[in-house]
Amino acid sequence: MNCKMNIDEVRQRIRHALLTAGRQPDDITLIGVTKNVDLDVIQKAVAHGIDHLGENRVQELLSKYDHIKNVNWHMIGRLQRNKVKYIIDKAAMIHSLDSLSLAKEINRQAEKAGRVVPVLVQVNPANEKTKSGLPYEEVIPFIETVYPLKYIRVMGLMLIAPFADNPETVRPYFVMMKQLYDCLKQYDYPHTKIQYLSMGMTNDFEIAIEEGSNMVRIGTALFGNRKKGEEINGRQVHE
Numbered sequence: 194m195n196c197k198m199n200i201d202e203v204r205q206r207i208r209h210a211l212l213t214a215g216r217q218p219d220d221i222t223l224i225g226v227t228k229n230v231d232l233d234v235i236q237k238a239v240a241h242g243i244d245h246l247g248e249n250r251v252q253e254l255l256s257k258y259d260h261i262k263n264v265n266w267h268m269i270g271r272l273q274r275n276k277v278k279y280i281i282d283k284a285a286m287i288h289s290l291d292s293l294s295l296a297k298e299i300n301r302q303a304e305k306a307g308r309v310v311p312v313l314v315q316v317n318p319a320n321e322k323t324k325s326g327l328p329y330e331e332v333i334p335f336i337e338t339v340y341p342l343k344y345i346r347v348m349g350l351m352l353i354a355p356f357a358d359n360p361e362t363v364r365p366y367f368v369m370m371k372q373l374y375d376c377l378k379q380y381d382y383p384h385t386k387i388q389y390l391s392m393g394m395t396n397d398f399e400i401a402i403e404e405g406s407n408m409v410r411i412g413t414a415l416f417g418n419r420k421k422g423e424e425i426n427g428r429q430v431h432e
Contacts (some may be wrong), residue, residue, distance in 0.1 A: 196238055199414065199416070200241050203414050204223070207401075210402035214403045215403075221409060222245055223409055224391075226249075227239055227253075227257065228248060228412060229253075231380065234416060239261060239263070245264065246261065246267065247266075247269040251272070251279055256334055257281060258283050258299065267291060268284040268288065270289060272289050273414055276301055286310075288351040288391055291326050293338055295397075296345060300343070314336060315352075316350055319355045319366060321355060324353055332350070332373060334378070336385065340385050342384065343384060344355060346389055349374065349391065350390055350393070350404040352370050357396075367406065371406075373391070389408050390407055391408040393406045394411060
């Protein structure tokens with residue numbers, strides 16, 4: 194695997210999608226999803242400019258955190274309340290907020306750590322039973338419920354689109370998310386700063402960018418296929 198070649202190709206595809214949408218070439222945050230990726234490969238990616246990394250599992254983030262320096266780690270997988278304390282001082286952003294109980298625990302641990310934690314609300318507009326996330330119509334009421342929590346900062350939304358052989362079939366979900374994102378930006382909620390729309394993975398990131406994503410989570414296109422036995426269409430696929 195040629196790490197630099199993969200990174201250059203992904204960046205080129207991102208630039209092309211941005212230009213197609215009439216957006217600025219640098220209007221995107223690229224998160225390299227490092228689930229089951231060896232440390233030496235991650236270090237090569239960081240050396241080639243990948244400075245945002247995403248992990249699905251707390252244990253794997255912890256095992257890599259002390260070895261990979263000068264990057265922003267993102268917790269992009271399902272987060273159990275009893276594991277929040279382990280990553281509260283390590284995650285630059287938590288992408289998978291989807292319940293009031295989890296919000297309260299993040300807020301509690303963040304207060305103890307003396308920091309305000311940026312979070313994204315995970316949305317499941319297709320109501321897929323195998324994925325986490327709030328139904329589309331519950332997102333605004335949910336944010337109105339959690340914004341009084343002083344030690345979390347709601348920064349935007351995260352979507353895992355349904356997997357499809359033809360990514361065009363999921364474009365409507367990206368359109369829906371952009372509409373919801375734009376709506377939220379009009380509100381002046383306390384303790385919120387809506388600026389990130391995290392959607393788009395290896396299979397569909399170009400369409401997501403065309404429809405307004407400004408944060409993409411990409412693993413396979415950067416690091417190659419997952420190790421044998423890793424589920425591609427499991428219940429928590431985040432890249």
